Structures are given as structure tokens and as C-alpha cells.
Amino acid sequence: MPEANFIFPNDVHPPWSIMIVLYPYVTGLVAGAFVVSALYHVFRQEALKPVARLALVTSLCFCAFATIPLLLHLHHPERCFQVVITPSVTSAMAGFGFIYSMYMLLLIVEVWLVYRPEIVERAASSQGGVMGLFYRILALGDREITPGARAIDNWLIGALAMLGIPVACVLHGYVGFLFGAIKSNPWWSTSLMPVIFLASAIVSGIAALILLYQFICWRRGKRPDLDCVRSLCRYLWGFLVLAFALETLEVGQMAYESGGEWHILSVLLTEHLAVSYGLIQVLIGSVIPFLLLPIAIIRRLPGRLTTFLSALASLLVLIQVFAMRWNVVVGGQLFSKSFRGFVEFHLPVGGREGIVAAIIVLILPVVALWCAIKIFPVCEETDDSEISQLQGIQE
Amino acid sequence: MRLIRDLRHILIVLAVLVIGGAGGQFLRTAMIPESFGRQGPYRADALVTIASQKSRFPSAEKCHKCHEDVREEREETLHAGVACVHCHGLGEKHIAEAEAIAKSENAEGTVTPAEPWDGQFPSTIDLFISQDRKTCLVCHESVVGMPEDFRKIDVAAHLDEQGADDPDSPDTCFECHGNHDTAP
Amino acid sequence: MRQIDAKTGCDSDACSCDSTESDENTRRQFLRSARTVTLGAISLTVLPSTLASETTPSSNDAGEPENGKESTPLYGFLVDTSTCIGAGKCLTACRVENNVPEGQYRTWVERYIHFKDGRIQVDQVPESGYAGSDVEKVDEDLVERAYFVPKLCNHCEDAPCNQVCPTHASITSPEGVELVDPDLCIGCAYCVQACPYGVRFVNHETGNADKCTWCYHRIMREEQPACVEACPVDARVFGRLDDPESEINKRLATVPTHVLKEHLGTHPKLHYIGISKEVT
Numbered sequence: 001m002p003e004a005n006f007i008f009p010n011d012v013h014p015p016w017s018i019m020i021v022l023y024p025y026v027t028g029l030v031a032g033a034f035v036v037s038a039l040y041h042v043f044r045q046e047a048l049k050p051v052a053r054l055a056l057v058t059s060l061c062f063c064a065f066a067t068i069p070l071l072l073h074l075h076h077p078e079r080c081f082q083v084v085i086t087p088s089v090t091s092a093m094a095g096f097g098f099i100y101s102m103y104m105l106l107l108i109v110e111v112w113l114v115y116r117p118e119i120v121e122r123a124a125s126s127q128g129g130v131m132g133l134f135y136r137i138l139a140l141g142d143r144e145i146t147p148g149a150r151a152i153d154n155w156l157i158g159a160l161a162m163l164g165i166p167v168a169c170v171l172h173g174y175v176g177f178l179f180g181a182i183k184s185n186p187w188w189s190t191s192l193m194p195v196i197f198l199a200s201a202i203v204s205g206i207a208a209l210i211l212l213y214q215f216i217c218w219r220r221g222k223r224p225d226l227d228c229v230r231s232l233c234r235y236l237w238g239f240l241v242l243a244f245a246l247e248t249l250e251v252g253q254m255a256y257e258s259g260g261e262w263h264i265l266s267v268l269l270t271e272h273l274a275v276s277y278g279l280i281q282v283l284i285g286s287v288i289p290f291l292l293l294p295i296a297i298i299r300r301l302p303g304r305l306t307t308f309l310s311a312l313a314s315l316l317v318l319i320q321v322f323a324m325r326w327n328v329v330v331g332g333q334l335f336s337k338s339f340r341g342f343v344e345f346h347l348p349v350g351g352r353e354g355i356v357a358a359i360i361v362l363i364l365p366v367v368a369l370w371c372a373i374k375i376f377p378v379c380e381e382t383d384d385s386e387i388s389q390l391q392g393i394q395e
Numbered sequence: 396m397r398l399i400r401d402l403r404h405i406l407i408v409l410a411v412l413v414i415g416g417a418g419g420q421f422l423r424t425a426m427i428p429e430s431f432g433r434q435g436p437y438r439a440d441a442l443v444t445i446a447s448q449k450s451r452f453p454s455a456e457k458c459h460k461c462h463e464d465v466r467e468e469r470e471e472t473l474h475a476g477v478a479c480v481h482c483h484g485l486g487e488k489h490i491a492e493a494e495a496i497a498k499s500e501n502a503e504g505t506v507t508p509a510e511p512w513d514g515q516f517p518s519t520i521d522l523f524i525s526q527d528r529k530t531c532l533v534c535h536e537s538v539v540g541m542p543e544d545f546r547k548i549d550v551a552a553h554l555d556e557q558g559a560d561d562p563d564s565p566d567t568c569f570e571c572h573g574n575h576d577t578a579p
Numbered sequence: 580m581r582q583i584d585a586k587t588g589c590d591s592d593a594c595s596c597d598s599t600e601s602d603e604n605t606r607r608q609f610l611r612s613a614r615t616v617t618l619g620a621i622s623l624t625v626l627p628s629t630l631a632s633e634t635t636p637s638s639n640d641a642g643e644p645e646n647g648k649e650s651t652p653l654y655g656f657l658v659d660t661s662t663c664i665g666a667g668k669c670l671t672a673c674r675v676e677n678n679v680p681e682g683q684y685r686t687w688v689e690r691y692i693h694f695k696d697g698r699i700q701v702d703q704v705p706e707s708g709y710a711g712s713d714v715e716k717v718d719e720d721l722v723e724r725a726y727f728v729p730k731l732c733n734h735c736e737d738a739p740c741n742q743v744c745p746t747h748a749s750i751t752s753p754e755g756v757e758l759v760d761p762d763l764c765i766g767c768a769y770c771v772q773a774c775p776y777g778v779r780f781v782n783h784e785t786g787n788a789d790k791c792t793w794c795y796h797r798i799m800r801e802e803q804p805a806c807v808e809a810c811p812v813d814a815r816v817f818g819r820l821d822d823p824e825s826e827i828n829k830r831l832a833t834v835p836t837h838v839l840k841e842h843l844g845t846h847p848k849l850h851y852i853g854i855s856k857e858v859t
Contacts, residue, residue, distance in 0.1 A: 006701035008777030075766025075786030184775035533708035
């Protein structure tokens, strides 16, 4: 059966391209960053305090742009609201409208609550102009925060962080289900897919924060809190092991059972995905960080080396997660549904789904983050004393 | 009182969310297409739109309505089930002209005559008469995959066996075979 | 003996528990009206919006009453590969009838060649037929058997395309024909991914998901689909599955038939005569 080379004529041009690779990548960063913030707010990992706020703001900035890759992909973006007007309850994709809106709202309220002291203070002290008005609106007219209000805020922050964990899981888990529930595609069809996507998302979020935190500190001429960096590296290592184990289990079991369509999937892996899977996803993106991270967490290491190793490992992991999305989305379309042949995937430079558009999609949230940090400061040192005055003993 | 003051900002947010949510739901239901749900979980008007597409490919019956003589010719022959289109083209313009004449006052008039075939599938010519052997060979030239019991030929061998006078001529098939009654 | 009402503690003979009794009545009345108000509120707000999207009607689409004589037909399709000659007439007819763009296919015909040395070759019938085409000729002497397999939408009973469509654009008509609503489709191509048979594509002129519709516009006018009309050897058969006397049912009853990728549980309404396991 596998020998003949024949491609179903409609399979020649894969319909899902770089934008569908980027969408899970971006929402993965959203979910992963939120998990870091939840590790502090819910699981009280004190070592992560320096990045807790950055994690929230990062999550918000990436979430704000998560719809862009989807809109660039749709052939009828002007009809995008149909997914909430006439949604199909059996469609994972239809879940997007509601899940995304709910999560975005949660994030906005959470960020607002965390930053209320700064907002109210700036609203009270600003002279006027656009920014002054902006802060006054966000402050909802409050000129000061009473200890009682702050206590309520803190309780809500914790509650929302707790609620946000399953919501973040659904936000990214449904993407995994979107692929995993497609029985027509043996490369996608597995119950493990939502869990794989989620573990991979958390990994990408932690890695992104390691990079962002140390970059911001470097730009501000401040030394990063190395305990925080080392703690992040530990979490990254742990979740990386989990993600890698799940990804390998999925492929390993398929290979072991050697059932159904394995004849074509093995060719897919060994010939068409040899570089993107074997070299990039496994070796460079998983094995090397797996070895680097335990070194990075050694306490006696000079700070610069910790920074360098952790940043390198994080960069490699971010590449790994991108490669994983690529291997799933594009990999699953490289073979025809005839299971008798392979098609070529072309990535154009320009156009709605080209390389330039992809770079813009990735840069926009970072630019937004740069602007957001001006409004919502993420470096804790000067703020700590003020916050502790306002909060009293509550924390 | 102090509690209300402390909760004020939360209550404002909640109020915004509730009003926004209700407003959103109202807007959403208002935007559901009118025929949606009438027959099932879909827009019933869609079926109407799709069903209103014009038919282009005419059945042999449609041609036979005017060309009764051809119907009789082909009735018991092996080509009775072959669509007229394959040798004569889609004939959209031709049918439109003919129907217009039939509906007109005195039901008189002439239609645009058929042209010679341009050799293409599908042809760019609306109505043609093809006596080109390619029209026959596209079905009858032996190709691996054809059923055993189908009348397929190796062209050179067949023409040689049958003693064709001019085996290289484009209309050599018609030396022996009729057009509508194709028995030799 | 005095009878004591267990509920109210009332003495049934005497009227000494007026106050308890009237309290009880008031409470009952309140509960009753509260129940009515709550149910009313729920039905007014929740039920209409949920029912609006997932209702099936009691009358058929022609507006005729359910117990009328005209019932909605259920259509099916049969392909007899032992008859197909690979003429390609169906391909041209479909493309012309439905304005299918170049390079995209609502239907196509595959050819399976089993060589004597065990190899299987699969290729595609050219749209203008084999005569005069540049398809490499296959040496007959090396061939054990070969046949053509026309492919088109299977119009599955449990269509995965409908399941995954986010906007209810991929739908089933009352006659069992799977269609795409041209105004609701957002062109996300999820249905294209979900289809196991490769029969769907995103039309690069309209931007909508597109596929064989069994020529819905023709069959609703009692005409045959264009490909069925065009086939010179009656290899494609279209008809009513709900009519025991229809030609398609007679054929289905007499010979063994197969559907494609049966293990996926899509329950296609497109049946094949004459294919075996190598056809995917």
C-alpha cells in the first residue's frame, strides 16, 4: 500500500500556514506567563516575586495580539464575529471567541487590581493632559486606597489568579484539542495533544520571562535577582522534562505500535522533519537546555554566567517550542490524506501569511510590552516600601 | 458603609461587566441571521441560495425535446446513454436562443449554426459538430484501467484490421461508424 | 379523639389554629408564585436563545405538514468502478457546471494499477481524457489488473466537517446533502483539515470552503448531478436511499459494496462497487 506516490489533488497546497503556527505560539506564551504569575500569587513561591508583575503584563500584552494571526489567516476576516453569533457547540474553534474574551477580561481585571496603588497615586498626583485623564479613568475616581480596599483587592488578586489557572489551561488546551480530535490526520490525532500543548506553553512562558526579566534589568542597569532567575530555571527544567517526555511518548508509542498510517509517518519524521524535529526540536531545543539549566542553577556561579546560561537555554527553548508548533501544524499537512505521497510547503516572504507578517506578529506584543511597562512598572524596588505601607500586614 | 466604600471600585467593575455582558448577548442575538434555526442549526436561506444556482450541463433529454429525430436514432444503440455535450458542446447559447424562439410570438427563427470543433475539452465553442477522431478516442482508445468488457481499441491495429482507407485522416472513424447510430 | 394534622399541628375539629393555617396558606401561595415567576424568568431569557440555535422543526422545508404524503427524500450515490472507463467526462462537466477554479477539484478520478511484480501505481485521470494527453503509457503486459476510482464528496452521515465548523457554515440539508453556507463561512479551513477524503478545499476565488454538492441545485429540480449526466457508461449513480425501488438501492442490494475509510466511523453515503483495501 505505501509504495505508490499519489497525492489527493486538493492536498497540494496546505491550507494552514505560518499564522496557524504562530497562534498557538502566542497563546502558549500567554498561558505560560500567567502560570508563572500564578506560581507567585497562588502557590506563594516567594522567589518569583520579582517577575510576578512582569509575568502578568507580558501575558496581557501577548493576549491582546493573539487574534492577529487568526485574522490574517481567515479568508473572510470580516465575518470573524460569526464564531460568537452562530457558534457551533461541537467545534473547538468556536470556543475561541468565548474563551479568549473571558481570559482577556480576567487578565485586564487582574492587572488593574495589581497596579491599582500606582494608578491611584499617579491619578492623584498627575497635572493633567492625556496620561492624567487615563490614570483618573482607570482609578475610577479614587484618590486613595484604604487598607480595607487593598485587602479586598489582594483577596481578589489571589482568587483571580487561582481562577485564571484553569482558564489559561483551557485557553491553550483547547488548541491542543483542536488538533488532537481530528481523526482524519494520524499525525495530529491523539488524546495527549492538549496536554502536550499545555506543557509546551508553560515552558515557553517561563523561558520568555527569563529572557525578558534579565533584559529589562540590563536595560535599567540593575542586577537581576539571581534567586528568582535560578528558581525560574528550575521550573523551566521541570516543565521541559514533562513536555519532552510527553512529546516523545506520543511519537514513541506511535512508532512502537506501528499501526495504521505509521508507514507514512515514519517517512515524514525521518525525511521531511529530520531537521525541524530531530535537530531543532529534540537536540538543540530540548537536550541542550536540559543539560545547560542544571548548570545555570548552581549558586556559586558568577552572576554573569548564570545570566548567560539561563538566557541561552531560554532562547533555545523558545526556538524548540516554535519548532514543536511547526512540526505539528505544517508537519501534519506535509503528507497527503491518500497516505501515499508528500507535498511541498512554501513560506512566502510577503503577503498576509508570509515571513514579514510573521515577524510583525511576534514583534507587536513586545512593542506593546515596552509601552505597557511605562504605565505599569514591573521593577519592584522603589515600589515595595509604598506597597507595604498601603497593605499593612496583608500579603 | 465603610464596606461599600471599600467595595466601590469592585462594584463599578461588576456593573460594567454585567451591563456589557447583557449588552453583548443582546447584540449577539440581534445579529443572528433571520432564517437561522428555522429548519435546523443553520441558515435556511442558504439552501435557497445554493439551490438557485443555474444548471449549465444539459441532459440528453433536454436536447431531445427539440431534436426528436436524434432521440429515435439513438434509442436502441450503444450510445443511447452518451450525453450530446461530448460531441456537440455545452450549447448554452444555443438552448437560450431556441427557447427564446419557442416562446416568441410566431415561434419562428433560426439559431446560430454549429461551428467546427476547436479540439479542446472543454471546448470554448458553444455549439459544434465534431467528426474528429479525438472525440471518439478519448473514450475508446485503450488505456490501462479500462474494464475488460468495454469496446476499447488499439488505434493502429484497429484501423489496420478494418482496412481503413485513410487511417491518418482526422475523421477516419466515420468511414465505418455513424454519428448517432454508431454501429459500423 | 382529636385528629391532629401532622403538617400544621392543627386540630381538625376546632378552629384554634387560624393563624398557623393562614400562615401556611400564605407560605404556599408565595412558593407557588415564586416558582411561577422563576420558571417564567428562566424560560423567557434562557430557553429562546438556546433553542434558537439547535431546533429542528416539525414541518419539512417545503412547508408541508409532517403527516403529508411528500416526505423529504434521503439521497445517496453509488460508483461502479468496474464500469468506469476513465473518460474524464465527469470532470469537465463538474468544472463547467460549478465554476470550479483551476487547480481545485470537486471531483477527480484515480487509477489503481496492480503490477505483476506486486507494485501498485496510483495516478490521476487527466481532465481532458487520456487521448492526446502526455500521460506516460503503461505497458499492459506488466499489469495484473487495473481500475478507475472516481472520487467526490462522501456526504457522510456523521460528517467530521460539520462537527468542526465553528460557525454552522458546514451543514446538512434535510435531504442529507452536505453543503457550505456561502455567507457564513469564514474560510478558516478547519473542515478541510477534518475531511479524511481530501474532497474539500478553500475556493481561491470566493474564499469559502468548497466541495462537491451532489449538484444540489440540479437535484432539487429533479435533474441528475452534472457528473452523473455526463458519464457515458453509467459508472456514477445517484438516487434515493429511502426508496426501496430506486436503482441505487437495487444495486446496493445485489452486490457487495464498500465505503472509504470505514474505520473512521464517518458513515459515508457514497458507496463503491469494485474497490478493495488499497483504495484510501
